[in-house]
Structure formats: structure tokens, C-alpha cells
Amino acid sequence: MSASYHSWGRYPYERLTGEACQWQSDLPVALRRIVDTHGTTLPFGNGRSYGDSCMAASGHVLCMRTLDRFIEVDWAAGIIRAEAGVTLAEILSLAIPRGWFLAVTPGTKFVTLGGAIANDVHGKNHHARGTFGNHVRCFGLVRNCQEPVVCSPSQNADLFAATIGGLGLTGIVNWAEIQLIPIQSSQIDCSVVRFDNLGEFFSLSSELDPQHEYSVAWIDCLAKGGQTGRGVFIVGDHAEYGSLEAETRSRLMVPVAPPVSLINRLSLKAFNETYWRVHPAALTRKRVNYEPFFYPLDRILHWNRIYGRKGFQQYQCVIPDVEAESATRELLKNIADSGQGSFLAVLKRCGDISSPGLLSFPRPGTSLALDFPQNSRLEKDLFSRLDCIVREAGGRLYPAKDAHMLGSDFRRFYPAWEKLEALRDPSLNSRFWRRVTA
Amino acid sequence: MKRVLIIGATSAIANACARLWAEEGSEFFLVARNAEKLDQAAADLRARGAKSVTTCTLDLAHLEEHSTLVESCVQSLRQIDIALIAHGTLPDQKACEQDVNVALKEFANNGTSVISLLTLLANQFERQRCGSMAIISSVAADRGRPSNYVYGTAKAAVSTFCEGLQARMFKLGVHVMTIKPGFVDTPMTQGLKLPGLLLARPDDVARLILSGLQRKKAVLYTPRFWSLIMLIIKLVPNFVFKRINL
Numbered sequence: 172m173s174a175s176y177h178s179w180g181r182y183p184y185e186r187l188t189g190e191a192c193q194w195q196s197d198l199p200v201a202l203r204r205i206v207d208t209h210g211t212t213l214p215f216g217n218g219r220s221y222g223d224s225c226m227a228a229s230g231h232v233l234c235m236r237t238l239d240r241f242i243e244v245d246w247a248a249g250i251i252r253a254e255a256g257v258t259l260a261e262i263l264s265l266a267i268p269r270g271w272f273l274a275v276t277p278g279t280k281f282v283t284l285g286g287a288i289a290n291d292v293h294g295k296n297h298h299a300r301g302t303f304g305n306h307v308r309c310f311g312l313v314r315n316c317q318e319p320v321v322c323s324p325s326q327n328a329d330l331f332a333a334t335i336g337g338l339g340l341t342g343i344v345n346w347a348e349i350q351l352i353p354i355q356s357s358q359i360d361c362s363v364v365r366f367d368n369l370g371e372f373f374s375l376s377s378e379l380d381p382q383h384e385y386s387v388a389w390i391d392c393l394a395k396g397g398q399t400g401r402g403v404f405i406v407g408d409h410a411e412y413g414s415l416e417a418e419t420r421s422r423l424m425v426p427v428a429p430p431v432s433l434i435n436r437l438s439l440k441a442f443n444e445t446y447w448r449v450h451p452a453a454l455t456r457k458r459v460n461y462e463p464f465f466y467p468l469d470r471i472l473h474w475n476r477i478y479g480r481k482g483f484q485q486y487q488c489v490i491p492d493v494e495a496e497s498a499t500r501e502l503l504k505n506i507a508d509s510g511q512g513s514f515l516a517v518l519k520r521c522g523d524i525s526s527p528g529l530l531s532f533p534r535p536g537t538s539l540a541l542d543f544p545q546n547s548r549l550e551k552d553l554f555s556r557l558d559c560i561v562r563e564a565g566g567r568l569y570p571a572k573d574a575h576m577l578g579s580d581f582r583r584f585y586p587a588w589e590k591l592e593a594l595r596d597p598s599l600n601s602r603f604w605r606r607v608t609a
Numbered sequence: 610m611k612r613v614l615i616i617g618a619t620s621a622i623a624n625a626c627a628r629l630w631a632e633e634g635s636e637f638f639l640v641a642r643n644a645e646k647l648d649q650a651a652a653d654l655r656a657r658g659a660k661s662v663t664t665c666t667l668d669l670a671h672l673e674e675h676s677t678l679v680e681s682c683v684q685s686l687r688q689i690d691i692a693l694i695a696h697g698t699l700p701d702q703k704a705c706e707q708d709v710n711v712a713l714k715e716f717a718n719n720g721t722s723v724i725s726l727l728t729l730l731a732n733q734f735e736r737q738r739c740g741s742m743a744i745i746s747s748v749a750a751d752r753g754r755p756s757n758y759v760y761g762t763a764k765a766a767v768s769t770f771c772e773g774l775q776a777r778m779f780k781l782g783v784h785v786m787t788i789k790p791g792f793v794d795t796p797m798t799q800g801l802k803l804p805g806l807l808l809a810r811p812d813d814v815a816r817l818i819l820s821g822l823q824r825k826k827a828v829l830y831t832p833r834f835w836s837l838i839m840l841i842i843k844l845v846p847n848f849v850f851k852r853i854n855l
Contacts, residue, residue: 193621193796194646240649241656253656265657 617696
């Protein structure tokens with residue numbers, strides 16, 4: 172059965188067709204067959220990339236989610252080897268009861284192992300642990316019409332580096348081995364405090380980040396004037412005692428995409444004001460479960476549907492430290508003036524641990540991420556102004572979230588792109604790659 | 610913890626059931642035709658918490674090897690708490706119509722080999738006087754439809770066999786459950802044009818099978834709405850039925 176897929180932002184609108192790969196031995200055969208009929212293809216994980224980086228240029232993807240077996244686990248050392256379609260959620264449900272946790276996790280656990288590598292995802296502990304790629308020990312790579320190879324920092328090192336953050340273009344990761352971190356409890360000791368403006372964010376971050384494993388801030392993207400950049404600062408650490416329980420809470424679901432976005436200027440303003448006010452003005456400690464701390468939106472299945480049938484785009488950039496405060500202020504001012512944005516706007520200081528990946532997104536500096544309901548003027552009016560600020564500040568945009576970046580910008584943001592292009596499997600190509608390298 | 614025998618262990622529905630049992634720390638004896646796939650499925654179950662996994666590679670078309678198979682399973686597990694019979698193939702109906710050998714081979718795969726295994730296993734369960742036998746039949750067994758009546762015939766033979774076996778074993782405290790899945794999104798149905806709304810995921814079917822075993826159901830349609838669909842199909846009078854292509 173061939174099914175139809177789209178990216179997480181439901182934009183660009185083109186639907187993808189795909190076929191599933193069930194067994195490792197089927198992979199080279201399926202790859203070859205699809206390439207023979209469609210020219211090129213792209214591995215597709217659980218469809219959590221926002222823009223067109225997960226969309227095959229040919230429109231026909233190879234679905235990896237069904238390749239979801241564990242291969243070997245070593246609970247003494249916290250090392251897991253699994254097929255690429257296993258999700259981080261599945262890894263956590265095995266690892267947590269045995270006292271292990273992902274060294275790095277993004278804001279959703281519904282990404283596959285292969286997807287986490289292809290986008291070199293990062294999380295709230297970037298300043299402490301770097302990216303997902305920093306904890307990948309090795310993986311298998313299948314390239315069309317070639318023998319599968321094993322890649323690690325010491326074996327096929329060039330392909331190892333190009334595949335981490337390589338957007339699925341260097342070959343198909345069929346399995347990977349990652350290192351987990353030990354935990355004493357599945358609870359998080361968390362502290363929250365609200366702040367009144369962007370300057371306070373930076374001083375809180377300088378003070379608190381070095382003391383905590385996890386750190387992130389929610390930003391009120393509509394606040395203007397002296398309140399620009401107000402928000403809520405959240406830090407956390409794995410608790411030292413408590414139970415080790417993987418979450419099995421029931422979930423809510425958005426059943427259908429409504430004709431228009433439910434996020435609009437009015438609902439957003441009311442939401443943001445309330446959310447900011449309910450948080451304490453002084454640093455307050457509490458103990459929370461890991462699930463709401465790391466994955467607040469995973470509670471609501473298909474939350475991307477609240478933006479309606481037109482979908483949405485996420486804008487995520489990172490600005491180097493020297494320009495961070497002024498450029499972020501400028502970005503937020505432009506966003507607030509536009510009156511657009513979303514409830515979920517995240518500000519996070521990235522650290523200086525470098526990733527093994529060639530095209531890894533994070534770099535030392537400050538990362539801002541927020542969603543915008545799709546509309547015809549979004550890219551021309553707002554995004555072009557934001558791009559300008561990012562460009563001048565020497566920052567860059569995140570391909571995993573992107574559906575609009577200019578080719579000239581991409582090539583300046585990621586000068587190593589030519590190395591990736593040289594190592595790309597010619598039978599793999601994405602809409603994103605075709606767009607930004609043309 | 611359960612001691613589980615699975616025949617056709619690399620099939621999607623069986624594998625989904627096995628993962629749920631593995632979480633409880635069960636012991637497994639797995640049988641499948643392809644050694645490489647079987648090893649991968651076994652490694653997965655070990656990682657997911659299975660207490661032990663023994664594998665046996667066998668083409669079940671070789672009926673003469675069934676008794677050795679059952680013996681080595683009993684030797685390994687000592688007692689079988691659950692036997693899940695899940696092997697099968699989806700024949701190409703057109704090919705079956707053209708070549709009697711193809712038709713008979715498909716009948717052997719889906720019908721005769723199941724009857725052979727169940728006969729041997731029933732005697733083991735008779736000695737045990739406990740445990741469950743779950744057999745994957747199909748909604749196709751309920752009525753011979755032009756699109757797949759060779760498959761349907763084999764599954765109907767299995768269903769009727771199970772009905773009789775059920776009545777025999779019930780008195781001994783052994784539970785026999787006939788499972789009739791509708792359309793499930795598995796490699797077996799890949800390439801078929803199936804209505805998305807009726808398509809179930811193997812995980813969901815597996816959960817239903819486990820709860821069916823717990824409730825000692827006799828016949829289990831998965832998902833449940835298929836019992837209604839099949840009831841309607843069975844009620845269509847013959848003079849209409851033979852004029853439509855289902």
C-alpha cells in the first residue's frame with residue numbers, strides 16, 4: 172500500500188507518495204526500485220520536519236518508520252543500537268525504567284533515530300551536551316547500488332560528518348548506535364521565573380545556564396516597547412531521587428485541520444498575557460515529570476492541525492553571541508509589530524560544544540524559534556525583514572524548520588554545503604536541497 | 610511472564626503481539642521461514658525485555674517436520690501458555706485460477722499446515738490442561754468472494770477446524786480463539802488498494818488480540834466493526850451476491 176504524506180508544517184502543500192521498508196534486507200532493493208522509477212528519492216522518518224527538507228524532490232519517499240527494531244542494548248553501559256525508524260519515544264520507554272535517558276532530546280519525542288541524526292537535533296541542554304550527533308557512536312549507511320558501510324568518527328569519517336545534519340542526502344541510515352546518560356529518577360527538578368525584558372533574559376541565562384543541565388525560555392512574541400522580549404525562564408536537572416517511570420498518560424488529539432487557523436491576533440494576545448502573568452516573579456522551584464518538561468506539545472497529537480488547512484511555517488535562527496542581544500531585540504520588534512506569531516516562541520542560548528556534523532545548525536549564540544500561521548504575505552513581508560537581520564548579525568537559519576530560505580543565504584550560512592554536495596548520494600534529493608543549491 | 614510459541618513470528622501482527630508480551634518479560638519460541646528476519650525479530654524482543662528467545666527456521670510447507678518442531682518447542686518452553694499461529698500468504702487469486710498447483714499450494718500454506726500444527730499442539734495442550742491457542746484466520750473465511758476465494762477457502766477450513774477444536778479443548782480448560790482480522794496495514798497487504806478508513810495498524814490489532822485472550826473470546830474480529838461488516842456480507846442473498854464483485 173502506498174500512502175501519502177506531508178511535512179509537519181503542512182506547507183509546501185505538495186503531497187508525497189511513499190512506500191514502506193519493513194526489513195533491512197529490503198532496503199537496498201526498495202531504494203534501487205524507487206530510484207529506477209522516480210529518478211530520486213529521500214528517506215522519510217516520522218514526518219516531524221517542518222518545511223521541505225523532508226520532501227523528496229521527486230515527490231516519492233522511502234518510509235523508514237516501519238524499520239523499528241532494536242538490535243542490541245547494553246544496559247550496563249547505556250548503549251543502544253537500533254534500526255533508524257525507532258522513535259525517541261520508543262527508546263525512552265525502554266531506557267527510563269532501566270535508569271537511562273537520551274543525552275540530547277529535541278522538543279518532541281516523536282522523531283525517528285534516523286531523523287534525529289539527519290537534522291542533528293538539539294535540545295534544552297545544548298550548552299551542556301551539544302547536539303544529538305555528539306552522542307552518536309556509529310551508524311550504518313546504505314547508498315544506492317553500493318555495499319552498506321559503517322560510519323563512525325574513525326571509520327568512513329567523512330561520511331560520518333556529512334551524514335550528521337546531512338538532511339538524509341548522503342545515503343540512508345539503516346541503524347545507529349547511541350550513548351545514553353544515566354539518571355536516578357524520571358522526575359525533573361525545575362525552576363521557573365518570569366522576566367520583564369530581553370536584557371533580563373540574557374542576565375538570567377548567564378547566571379543560571381552554567382548551573383543547570385537544561386535551560387530554555389518562553390517569549391511573549393507580542394510584547395512591545397520596554398517589555399520587548401519578556402517571558403518565562405525555565406531551568407531544570409534530573410532529580411537525584413524518585414521513581415523511574417516512562418510516561419503512559421493518555422493523549423489529546425486535534426482530530427481535523429479547521430478551515431482557518433485557530434491562532435490569531437486576539438487568541439494569541441490573551442494567551443500570552445495570561446501565560447506570562449501566571450508565572451512567579453521570583454525564581455521558584457518545583458518538581459515535574461520529564462514529559463511535560465521536555466515534550467509539552469506531544470500531549471496533543473496532531474497539534475500542527477490547529478493552524479488550519481493552510482498550515483504554518485516555523486522561523487528558527489541562531490545569532491552569534493556578540494550581536495545576540497541587539498539582533499534578537501530587532502527580530503522580536505519586527506515580529507511584535509507584525510502582530511503575528513504563535514504561543515510557542517522559544518529563546519535558548521546555545522553553547523560552544525561543536526558538533527561532528529558538517530551542516531549542523533547550532534552554533535554559540537542565541538537561538539529564537541517561533542511558528543507563524545501560513546499566509547500569502549508571510550514570506551515577503553515579515554520573513555524577508557527577519558532574514559535581513561539574521562544575515563547582518565552573522566547568524567543562520569535551521570534547514571529542518573525551513574520552507575523559505577534563499578539559496579544565497581543558505582550557501583553563506585553553511586559554507587560546508589559543497590562538501591555535502593560532493594558526498595551526496597546522487598539518487599537522493601530533497602525539495603529543500605534543490606531549492607537552496609540551485 | 611508467559612511462555613509463548615509463535616508460528617510465523619516475522620509477520621507484522623505476530624510481531625506486534627510479541628512486543629507486548631516481551632514487555633512483560635515473556636519467554637519465546639519463534640518459528641519463521643527466513644533466518645535473517647527471524648534473528649532480527651528475536652534481537653528486538655530481547656532488547657524489549659523478553660526473558661529468553663529461542664528461534665527455529667522452518668518452511669512450514671514441510672508438514673513432516675511439524676512434530677519435531679512441536680517437540681523442540683515443548684523442550685525449550687516446557688509448558689506453552691500461548692500458541693499464536695500467524696503464518697500465511699495472500700495468494701494471487703488470478704494465478705490460482707490459472708494453475709491448480711498454485712491453488713493447492715496456497716491451500717496447503719494457509720489451510721493444511723495450520724491443521725497439521727493444531728493437531729499436534731492440541732495433544733500437548735491436552736496434556737497441560739491449561740493455556741491458550743490463538744489462530745489467525747481471516748474475515749475472508751466468512752464468505753467465498755470472487756476476489757480471493759482460494760484464500761477464503763483455506764481460512765474457512767481453519768475456522769471450522771478451530772470451532773471444533775474449541776469445543777473439544779474447552780472441557781479440558783484450554784482456550785482456543787479464532788482471530789479474524791480485516792484489512793491491516795502490513796507487508797502482506799502492501800500493493801493492494803485498500804480503503805484507508807478500514808485499514809488497521811498491526812499495533813492496534815495486537816492489543817485487541819491480547820485483550821481477547823484475556824477475556825477468553827471464541828471468535829475475535831479485529832477491529833470489532835468487521836463483525837458487523839461481515840454480518841451484512843453474509844446476509845446478502847445469493848442471487849445478489851453472485852452478481853457483485855467483492
